Amino acid sequence: MTDIERVHHRTCHLCEAMCGVVLRLRGREVLSVRGDDADPFSRGHVCPKVVGLKDVLDDPDRLREPLRRTAQGWQTVSWESAFDEASERLVALQRRHGKDAVATYYGNPQVHSYGAFLGGIEFARALGSRNRYSATSVDQLPHHFAALAMFGHQFLLPIPDLDRTDFLLIIGGNPVVSNGSLMTAPDVVRRLKALRARGGRLVVIDPRRTETAQLADTHCFIRPGSDALLLLSMLQVIFAEGLARPGRLESMLTGLDAVRTACAPYTPTRVAEATGIDALTIATLARTFAASPTAVCHGRMGASTQEFGALVQWLVQVLNIVTGNFDRAGGAMFTRPAFDLVAMSKSPGQRGSHARRRTRVSSLPEFGGEFPVAALAEEIDTEGEGRIRALVTVAGNPVLSTPNGRRLEAALPQLDFMVSIDFYLNETTRHANLILPPTYGPERDHYDVIFNALAIRNTAKYSAAAFPRTATARHDHEIFSGLCRGLARHDPSRRKRGLAALTERWLTPRRALALGVRFGPHGAGWNPFARGLTLARLADQPHGVDLGPLEPALPGRLLTRDRRIALAPPELLGDLARLETRIDPGTVEPPQTLRLIGRRDPRTNNSWLHNSTRLVKGPRRCTLRMSAADAAARALIDGQSVTVRSRTGAVTVALEVSDELMPGVVSLPHGWGHDRDGMRLRVASAHAGASINDLTDERYIDALCGNAALNGVPVTVTNATDQARM
Numbered sequence: 001m002t003d004i005e006r007v008h009h010r011t012c013h014l015c016e017a018m019c020g021v022v023l024r025l026r027g028r029e030v031l032s033v034r035g036d037d038a039d040p041f042s043r044g045h046v047c048p049k050v051v052g053l054k055d056v057l058d059d060p061d062r063l064r065e066p067l068r069r070t071a072q073g074w075q076t077v078s079w080e081s082a083f084d085e086a087s088e089r090l091v092a093l094q095r096r097h098g099k100d101a102v103a104t105y106y107g108n109p110q111v112h113s114y115g116a117f118l119g120g121i122e123f124a125r126a127l128g129s130r131n132r133y134s135a136t137s138v139d140q141l142p143h144h145f146a147a148l149a150m151f152g153h154q155f156l157l158p159i160p161d162l163d164r165t166d167f168l169l170i171i172g173g174n175p176v177v178s179n180g181s182l183m184t185a186p187d188v189v190r191r192l193k194a195l196r197a198r199g200g201r202l203v204v205i206d207p208r209r210t211e212t213a214q215l216a217d218t219h220c221f222i223r224p225g226s227d228a229l230l231l232l233s234m235l236q237v238i239f240a241e242g243l244a245r246p247g248r249l250e251s252m253l254t255g256l257d258a259v260r261t262a263c264a265p266y267t268p269t270r271v272a273e274a275t276g277i278d279a280l281t282i283a284t285l286a287r288t289f290a291a292s293p294t295a296v297c298h299g300r301m302g303a304s305t306q307e308f309g310a311l312v313q314w315l316v317q318v319l320n321i322v323t324g325n326f327d328r329a330g331g332a333m334f335t336r337p338a339f340d341l342v343a344m345s346k347s348p349g350q351r352g353s354h355a356r357r358r359t360r361v362s363s364l365p366e367f368g369g370e371f372p373v374a375a376l377a378e379e380i381d382t383e384g385e386g387r388i389r390a391l392v393t394v395a396g397n398p399v400l401s402t403p404n405g406r407r408l409e410a411a412l413p414q415l416d417f418m419v420s421i422d423f424y425l426n427e428t429t430r431h432a433n434l435i436l437p438p439t440y441g442p443e444r445d446h447y448d449v450i451f452n453a454l455a456i457r458n459t460a461k462y463s464a465a466a467f468p469r470t471a472t473a474r475h476d477h478e479i480f481s482g483l484c485r486g487l488a489r490h491d492p493s494r495r496k497r498g499l500a501a502l503t504e505r506w507l508t509p510r511r512a513l514a515l516g517v518r519f520g521p522h523g524a525g526w527n528p529f530a531r532g533l534t535l536a537r538l539a540d541q542p543h544g545v546d547l548g549p550l551e552p553a554l555p556g557r558l559l560t561r562d563r564r565i566a567l568a569p570p571e572l573l574g575d576l577a578r579l580e581t582r583i584d585p586g587t588v589e590p591p592q593t594l595r596l597i598g599r600r601d602p603r604t605n606n607s608w609l610h611n612s613t614r615l616v617k618g619p620r621r622c623t624l625r626m627s628a629a630d631a632a633a634r635a636l637i638d639g640q641s642v643t644v645r646s647r648t649g650a651v652t653v654a655l656e657v658s659d660e661l662m663p664g665v666v667s668l669p670h671g672w673g674h675d676r677d678g679m680r681l682r683v684a685s686a687h688a689g690a691s692i693n694d695l696t697d698e699r700y701i702d703a704l705c706g707n708a709a710l711n712g713v714p715v716t717v718t719n720a721t722d723q724a725r726m
């Protein structure tokens with residue numbers, strides 16, 4: 001490495017937005033990071049989190065070599081010894097208790113590295129366990145559920161055509177802070193302002209007046225968990241007033257009459273009290289949406305991580321479809337990414353599945369080969385045949401990010417063995433026997449195999465590594481491959497032979513990516529002289545290439561058996577009976593009960609950027625926000641310590657009285673709670689905060705798809721001093 005300064009272009013991998021960045025480098029040192037003005041998608045935009053590219057790279061707490069937990073503490077071990085020990089223990093446990101005795105948990109950052117994503121698939125195959133869990137079931141599982149039921153593939157997710165719509169209705173999403181989630185859209189603020197500048201409208205439905213709501217033409221508070229009722233009621237108005245006009249889609253639909261019939265009972269008057277939105281507002285919203293030249297509805301985190309998330313995601317698309325705002329410019333559209341995961345995974349098993357199996361303890365349904373992570377702790381701590389004995393976590397911190405994290409925290413020491421692929425010794429990985437740290441962002445090459453498929457525009461960009469990894473470091477896919485080799489060494493029955501063995505050796509994640517791009521919808525194919533994308537050609541375009549706006553793709557893109565959109569899937573229609581309890585709960589909730597919702601901060605990303613001083617300094621952000629009316633009713637004042645209590649636990653935090661909360665609702669951000677023992681995250685520990693998932697409840701889920709209901713959790717809030725005296 002020289003000390004000559006140079007410039008490196010890449011994509012920021014920290015969140016979904018895929019911003020282009022310019023790194024000024026000297027040797028292995030990142031001197032500065034700024035937005036790349038020449039990136040055709042992000043056009044120079046970056047958010048405050050971008051400093052995390054440098055801060056995590058330089059972080060002295062970041063692990064760079066494997067660690068083994070011993071009676072004397074953590075000890076550094078060689079990679080080969082770590083691979084050997086991990087695979088030997090995993091094989092031994094699987095021999096003794098069956099393959100399902102070893103579970104895996106893949107966290108959200110795994111999909112921000114193509115090597116981790118593709119390598120993780122191979123590792124899961126080699127392990128052969130059906131006990132698979134991931135962050136999907138504390139996030140976007142309802143989107144996949146609706147996509148499979150309606151369009152025939154779990155990854156066929158409709159994306160709002162943000163840059164061309166005339167009316168954007170956002171339910172439970174806050175893209176100004178998230179930078180667009182399941183709607184990859186760098187510089188959302190500019191795009192929302194452009195929407196309004198061209199005469200369009202932005203309406204936000206949320207129990208909190210979010211940063212996005214503050215930019216909106218209209219914001220309506222809604223009671224947590226009642227979004228499905230709002231959507232049913234809007235559809236009732238649209239059908240009853242003859243405003244349903246699916247247009248060219250009509251011949252591609254099944255179930256239109258069934259949906260019309262299902263929506264009929266949900267008049268605005270009937271749902272007004274349950275939603276907290278008056279009947280006239282609901283009817284006006286429905287009429288305005290239907291009358292707009294183009295419109296699109298997008299439901300996100302708050303609309304997904306709740307008791308009726310699958311119903312909401314279904315009804316969001318029903319609304320888009322029956323108003324003719326689907327598969328057309330300005331509506332909800334499918335992407336056509338250069339690396340097209342949907343086109344590559346068309347076999348029935350890859351399209352998705354639901355309830356082929358159920359969990360041992362609570363009988364929660366499998367989806368897409370995974371069980372809901374809400375069941376993970378009980379599958380470890382409940383005795384009996386089939387109990388999980390070992391766990392492999394990958395880029396995840398489920399103690400802080402899954403419901404009832406304290407129960408999982410207590411369950412992890414009951415495992416016989418645990419391995420974590422992670423570069424931090426954090427609240428989860430401190431329980432591992434071995435920690436295998438992969439390289440970080442700029443140390444590896446990058447292509448977004450997932451977020452290009454969720455982007456509001458088709459673009460593609462391949463970034464080489466900013467500098468080669470050191471001799472003692474390993475990329476995530478090298479770690480997976482080391483573990484796979486170890487599994488085969490300790491269990492010869494897993495060894496591939498002949499052509500399968502050769503293919504396995506040859507098909508590295510980089511080659512799989514190159515093949516995917518070459519033979520994808522924008523690829524050059526076999527002909528070396530053909531125009532079109534190859535990975536090498538992409539590498540010559542350091543700012544990325546623009547592949548144009550989203551285009552109509554139906555009926556060709558549909559993967560249902562009859563190649564039509566299933567507007568009324570029976571499992572979703574059947575779930576409406578459960579929703580009735582939201583209108584008539586049967587029991588009256590105690591008057592002191594409040595409903596807890598989450599919150600996201602522009603300077604953090606879940607839990608793992610909290611060790612950057614630059615990102616956590618400043619005013620305390622892990623506060624409980626509450627309306628002035630609710631604070632007054634409890635004789636609480638701004639700034640004091642309060643105890644928040646749910647069925648699963650209690651936390652003490654500072655109160656922030658705020659007019660952004662709907663009365664009856666309180667909000668706590670997620671990702672905090674770094675006050676556990678045995679941590680090595682010195683900055684994070686000094687800004688510990690409290691974990692919202694010490695309050696969320698593993699029994700509070702969307703019973704249809706198994707997604708955790710992290711929003712709308714019943715809690716009480718009291719003066720912490722009173723609590724201490726009790």
Ligand code: SF4
Nearest residue numbers: 012014015018019047
């Ligand atoms: S918005 Fe996301 S991708 Fe863009 S700079 Fe911030 S963290 Fe990186």
